[in-house]
Amino acid sequence: MKDLGFILASWIITLGSIGVLALVTVRRARELSSRVPDEHKPWV
Amino acid sequence: MHHWHKVNRDMTTGTATTRVIGWIAILTTAWVVVSAFFLTPADVIQGDSVRIMYVHVPTAWIAYLAFVITAVASGCSLVRKHRTLGFDRVAGASAEVGVLFMAMTLITGSLWGRLTWGTFWQWDPRLTTTLFLFVTYVGYLAIRRVDVDPVRRARRSAVIALLAVLEIPLVHFSVVLWRSLHQEASVLNTDGDVRLDGLMLFTLFSGVVAFTLMFVWLVMHRQRLTALSDVERVVGLDASIAARRAEHAGGVRAT
Numbered sequence: 168m169k170d171l172g173f174i175l176a177s178w179i180i181t182l183g184s185i186g187v188l189a190l191v192t193v194r195r196a197r198e199l200s201s202r203v204p205d206e207h208k209p210w211v
Numbered sequence: 212m213h214h215w216h217k218v219n220r221d222m223t224t225g226t227a228t229t230r231v232i233g234w235i236a237i238l239t240t241a242w243v244v245v246s247a248f249f250l251t252p253a254d255v256i257q258g259d260s261v262r263i264m265y266v267h268v269p270t271a272w273i274a275y276l277a278f279v280i281t282a283v284a285s286g287c288s289l290v291r292k293h294r295t296l297g298f299d300r301v302a303g304a305s306a307e308v309g310v311l312f313m314a315m316t317l318i319t320g321s322l323w324g325r326l327t328w329g330t331f332w333q334w335d336p337r338l339t340t341t342l343f344l345f346v347t348y349v350g351y352l353a354i355r356r357v358d359v360d361p362v363r364r365a366r367r368s369a370v371i372a373l374l375a376v377l378e379i380p381l382v383h384f385s386v387v388l389w390r391s392l393h394q395e396a397s398v399l400n401t402d403g404d405v406r407l408d409g410l411m412l413f414t415l416f417s418g419v420v421a422f423t424l425m426f427v428w429l430v431m432h433r434q435r436l437t438a439l440s441d442v443e444r445v446v447g448l449d450a451s452i453a454a455r456r457a458e459h460a461g462g463v464r465a466t
Contacts, residue, residue, distance in 0.1 A: 168248075168259050168262075169253075169258055169259045169260075170258070170259055170260055170326050171259075173260070173263070173322045173323075173325065173326055174248075174259060174260065174262045174263055176322055177263045177266055177267070177318070177319040177322050177323070178244070178247075178266055180315065180318055180319070181266045181270060181315045181318075181319060182240070182266075184311060184314075184315060185311070185315075185425055185429075188308075188311055188429060189425075189428070189429065189432075192224075192429065192432045192433055192436060193223065193224075193225075193432070195436055196223050196224040196225075196432060196435065196436050196439065197223055199436065199439040199440060199443055200223060200224070200439060202443055203439050203442050203443055203446070207438070207439070207442040208435075208438075208439070210224065210226050210435060
């Protein structure tokens with residue numbers, strides 16, 4: 168496959184960034200959830 | 212065992228719905244990767260660089276969608292005053308994810324441009340208006356961080372979001388309105404003629420579905436995260452005020 172480096176970079180940067188944002192979100196959610204009472208979490 | 216599960220679930224912003232959406236997003240993305248790299252052919256004109264399109268086009272479309280949702284939620288937050296904060300959090304979360312997707316559109320477009328045009332960047336109407344849209348929403352997110360009071364934040368950012376969304380038609384039609392290096396749309400074009408092979412089109416739409424699911428998952432989590440953050444700020448502020456009052460009362464009594 169021609170230009171594989173550019174193609175792989177596009178995919179890795181995109182999916183990697185979304186994955187990192189997802190991880191950061193989940194970690195921050197865990198951190199905040201432990202400090203906020205359950206009555207403020209309508210989704211629980 | 213049951214108790215352990217309950218405690219862990221309460222410690223996140225996830226629900227059964229987000230878990231289902233997350234898994235479907237992962238599976239759809241896996242299919243798109245396989246199809247984009249191994250099943251679809253190289254394009255007659257673009258060659259293998261067309262494989263970047265399966266990620267570039269969906270991120271662009273979903274960024275547009277994100278900014279439209281931000282505008283709609285912002286409008287609702289201004290009109291439906293009793294649910295201002297709920298709508299505002301959706302608006303903010305949607306803009307955050309939209310900015311990430313727009314950044315990915317610019318980066319992947321730049322990599323594709325290097326292969327096709329021989330340059331990473333050109334001050335072309337489509338590229339310039341897209342960059343302008345990206346910078347506008349980065350500014351919108353910065354404004355959201357200025358106000359500590361959630362209600363005031365909601366009002367200010369809603370007005371900005373309603374103005375910023377007007378840029379989207381300008382970006383989309385920039386290739387028609389001005390002489391542009393960027394190609395016209397292959398799918399959502401003005402003559403309605405879809406210029407893509409069957410499997411290529413199916414892969415592109417699978418990509419749109421995958422990125423839409425990722426977007427929904429991220430927005431659901433991030434708007435709950437904003438809710439937690441707002442509560443923590445208010446609870447923290449209340450605790451600080453109570454502590455300061457107690458300190459002051461103690462000081463007054465001591466004197």
